[in-house]
Amino acid sequence: MRAALPVLTVLAAILLLWYLAVAPMNIRGALDLAERSGRAVTPETPLARQDVSVWRLMAQNPGQIAAAYELDRPRLPTPQQVGGELWKTTGEMALRGRAMSKRSLIYHAAVTLRSTLWGFVLGTALGILGAVAIVYSRVVDMSLMPWAIISQTIPIVALAPMIIVLSSQLGIEGRGVPKAIIAAYLCYFPVLVGMVKGLRAPAPSQLDLLQTYSASGLQVFLKLRLPSSVPYLFTSLKIGIAASLVGTIVGELPTGAISGLGARILIGDQFGTPLAIWAALLAAALMAGALVTLLDLLQRITLKRMGMQA
């Protein structure tokens, strides 16, 4: 409860700001609608209203502010509207047994989740292997590490379409594989950096101690370096899974994708249905939150079982 209170306070503040922002964001739309239905608004035409600030519009038409909260296609929907849309496309459809319908966000979230997890597994594996190579080989350290850093400076939105085109050239069917590759591309880096740090965490005296036992390299790795890196690994995994989700959604954005939360966002944009965009966005955020929370839980359990103070 002590931990929940600050979080809830921030959440309340965000919701309040959100509600306050809805009126100025939607006032033009509300006035257009009122004008079309024959009600009196000032100024009278959309053209005339163009040069007037939203604040003045609100001051001159206080009666229309309430309408700004109830538009069908708002610039900025209210949290309530987004929540309603989210429920309509998830829970309500699930109750009707249509959870896996193509109109259901559950279906799209599942598509995104699958690529995210594949990318996460692939990226984590690459990150750990890369870190081991870097820690054990000076040559790899000097040659690979700079490239790993450069790889993260390339904007993923620029790279994603190329990966998709290349993988279709290679005859890979569907979007699953290229999406997982994009996700892995974002995910491997935090894992790599964290694991390099973790594997190098043991103090020199601890390595000396093992040397006094004439321990083999493999023993040093398994008994000292690997366990030392576990706390670092989990921290990296939490960043990595969030990055994977971002990568997957970016991979779903280029035209052609029809399923996944990213595709929903794009389609919502193209068809002018902001509620769909916001619902997909909220679904993605909730999924990211759930995944990170899950890993956090796993971290606590693991560290506790290892006897380390979490």
Add this chain to the structure above:
Amino acid sequence: MNETIIDAQGLDLTFQTNDGPVHALKDVSLTIGKGDFVSFIGPSGCGKTTFLRCIAGLETPTGGSLSVNGMTPDEARRKRAYGYVFQAAGLYPWRTIAKNVKLPLEIMGFSREEQERRADRVLELVDLKGFGAKYPWQLSGGMQQRASIARALAFDAGILLMDEPFGALDEIVRDHLNEQLLALWARTEKTIGFVTHSIPEAVYLSTRIVVMSPRPGRITDVIESPLPKERPLDIRDTPEFLDVAHRVREGLRAGHAYDG
């Protein structure tokens, strides 16, 4: 004199650093006999730790000769000639105390029953019986250091090399551990090489005190202690004790004379 365990003759060690060569040890000659308790004392940079690391084969001398049990330090290490205790207890936080003590035994391939038996025995030896299932963070600093001594004793090495093992502990705990260490030494008849900053600690513990001085690291005095093997803590108030302490202090001062 008893059988020679460690024999250093004209030992030299120069480190190449970015600021040029550092003469860490210069012409160090010393023999340590079986069952001796030898302390190395001197200001930082005098090479006392480096000398201990040479004995352990963690550093390679650039000149002179060094033998441990009649072998090179590397061979001696592979024959498990010594246990090493560092200033930091360095227990693995993810292992219980018993599992920490078993670490060298696992690496050296002892059977499970043997590991169990030895861990029990050495934990009793350092007065940590009943703490085997605890994790390091549940123990005080002094207890952690005792556990690390138990770990060094677990595989029955004849030599115990200790690098400022009690340096990070407070005076009261240190006194207590010094007493325990002497009792342990009497019971196990190990040969002990002990690096310290503290004059009373060196005098209280040792049969021989090696005074060293820096730049280049060298031995300036070797003092045979006239104190009896039985040493209650209040021996530190006797004239003999104060005499030895005085000589050590003189030795340290002489080594420092040129840079004052």
